[in-house]
Amino acid sequence: MTGKYFGQRETRLEDPQLLTGKAQFIDDIEIPGMLHAAFMRSDYAHARIKNIDVSAALKRPGVVAVYTAKDFGDYWKPGPLQVPPPTAIKGSQFNARTLVPIAKDKVRFSGEPIAIVIAESRYIAEDAFDDIIFDVEPLPAVVDLEKAWNDTSVLVHEDLPSNMAALVKQEAGNYEEAKKNADVVITRKLYADRNAGAAMENRGFVVEWNDRKEEMTVWATSQAPLPLRGAIASRLGLVENQVRVEIPFIGGGFGPKVMTSQTDDVLLPWIAMKLNRPIKWIEDRRENFLGTTSERDQVHYCEIALKKDGIILGFKDVFYHNTGAYDSYGMTVPLNTQTHTVNNYRVPNFYTEIRMVFTNEMVVTPVRGAGRPEGVFVMERMMDIAAKELKMDPAELRRINLLTPSEFPVHTGIIGQDFVEGVLDTGDYKGNLERVLEIVDYTKFRKEIQPKARAAGKHLGIGVVTFTEGTSVGPYEGARVTIGNNGKVSCSTGYSTQGQGHFTVFAQIVAEQLNVKPKDIKVITGDTDHFHWGAGTFASRGAAIAGTAMHLAAVKVREKTLATGAKFLEVPVEEVELCEGYVCVKGNLKKQIALGELAFKANPMRGTIAPGVEPGLEATAYFAPPYGATGSGAVALILEVDPETIEAKIKRFVIVHDCGTVINPLILEGQIQGAVSMGIGNVWYEKISYDENGQLLTASFMDYLIPQATDMPHKIEIGHAVNTTPLNPLGIKGVGEAGAIPTPPAFIQALEDALPEFKLELLESNLNPGKVFEYMQKSK
């Protein structure tokens, strides 16, 4: 589906502002009289608070106020459960222990805020930390997932009998029964390592209370402005229209910015009202590492049962999932792992069990991929191990087990993060694989390139994996489209944007319906005064859900415009069409009316409008899918590895991806390339590490390595497949997270393949040369 604007490689409308430094980010907001907040954070991972003495800090010139938990009185309380657990899963257990805004009696992770200093400058606010005496009784830290599950001697939440946050068992078919017919059963313990979202812009929050109007304005780096507004209003006893949340340009989200009910958004509005001064808080990089959120710490006990011809009979996965010190985000991440483990393969019997554990570590919420990379890593690793065991080509083992288009829709029997049973709607999983093998020329690589390189002393290896990405989940999003008196178009949605190009793709969607140039369409996202319904940015749902709402609103406006235009031109509606900027009579270009003039006439200042007709050329629409659309793809990755230094260079990276209808190929490429770079980081560079005391060892970009330009392959070769989904009228599936999902297992398979003499079996999702060297030593 390609139109005049829809489907075209339009350059982005937001770029000129961003490129010239004009775009306003959170730290660019300056208000006269503004104070600055700094959060003092605990160095202890687990400790009972005996006393916090702030008296000296209050005497420091420039310090306006200092707050600890007790200063908030009854206002202090644990935050809401941001995402409840799905009630549809029978027998599941979930212990909600939601994030507290500031530590009160006990500190539960290193980096948890313990005091807030408000001062005339951020420099002074941080100086005051030196004046604060933090008296604690240190406790042993809970950091090991399995130990935490079994051992009740140290509890993160002492009102619970154990460190269990959740226990969820789901089964499709009957694994134990199926296993009896297997020729081969393989069991392994696999580790999915922890990564940060690490957006280039840290979080921030600015709040102004207007005491005369009794209204509050909040600027936040939030992926979910509407839930944020609701939470702030209800906590402060205000009604919704007293609080405006405005999302400025955001310097990347990647998941952690969806988390609300933290220190900034709960306590700073209260302080701003008390002091009657605007307040700004800008997170620094160290705080971002310590105190935001991160993801992917899991330990999996997997079992795969196969016939000797490679046909999978069943899969079993019991896994421990680290939720950190609190679990406000419910079970989203491990549920995504459950729904993305066997997804694209024909696995008639699947048992999956989540053991979600509280630890003395930062809170876990989604990071680009959100549980999906863990599931895909586990399954793809087990497929590799099975292929070796069965002496089969790893690509062939996948080929014979992948679902085919004739099998859709497939009901998976596993309930996911959107609270409904997973349904695979469309796609050609096997076709993706064939295509990626063709582009990379797998046969030639195996028969010629690899042996030839070998003979020349070069270690080349290939990894081929497949994946699905559950995207475009509900509940809903909405949009409003209005033609203005100058013929230009205003659009707004409650969805918020962090760099995905929404200003452009939403404009393209509307432009296509109204035949107006995208540059004449102004899109406003994430401003609660412009649109006050919406859930937020997550699960690769912007284009498919908010984009569809935008499309539906534009279709309504188009219909209304044609009807109104026909009335003014005094012809039947069938005889008019939208020319660029006009309603015109087909075949008679002289008879036309400009959109702006029509908008003016549709909103008369005197006289009457017809009964039942709403004024203006405007419409609002909402879109809610029954369940999410599933994107899919395959990756082939060729590595050259130096067996001495274990330097691994990506020689080729090929990804075939199916996200249904494409709105803007240029932006789509960017989404894939960016997510792939995060996947490369996740497997070879980036790892959040805690020591046994719960101290974060990677709290700077010196220790937490993000891929640089020289770490990336020269080109990411992209092959698009288009299988449109019937779940929304435009046939769109999401894409934002796709590249991050398959990359680690593809890279690891290629590493093993490049070094066959070492008979490596790599069982962790994050590796580095040192780690691989250890495996090489062990396998000797």
Place this chain on the structure above:
Amino acid sequence: MSDLFPVTVTVNGQVYTREVEARQLLSDFLRHDLDLMGTHVGCEHGICGACTIIFDGEAVRSCLMFAVQANGHDIRTVESLGTPDKLHPLQQAFTEKHALQCGFCTPGFLMTLVPFLEKNPKPTEDEVREAIDGNICRCTGYEKIIEAAMDASKKMSSR
């Protein structure tokens, strides 16, 4: 801590004189004292490169310098390049090639690449890759940034 020191700097061709604390970072000075918000701060420890400015012709990190150290020197920030209506060729190439997504790191990339391209009008792709290796971008995977720089180098050298 209230001792203030006079600083006179030329930024984007304009001379500014201000009084600052000795400890004030140059990045904070540009952003909050001179209101030049295009320079972004991503890590404050010299790794990410978002705060890169041109200091006496060289790309440097403004978060690793104090404002007082800039006294008497010449600075260029992203605001010295084009305007939304008339972009600099490098900015134009960035939008055409989709070399930015969230745009937070972008001013740092531009201010790294401008002096690089001025000194190396006909770079190879590998030289560009090396030149931006000290700037982190979390959104793009760099491929399109390199494409844009190559494209701009051709247009800039043929001007």
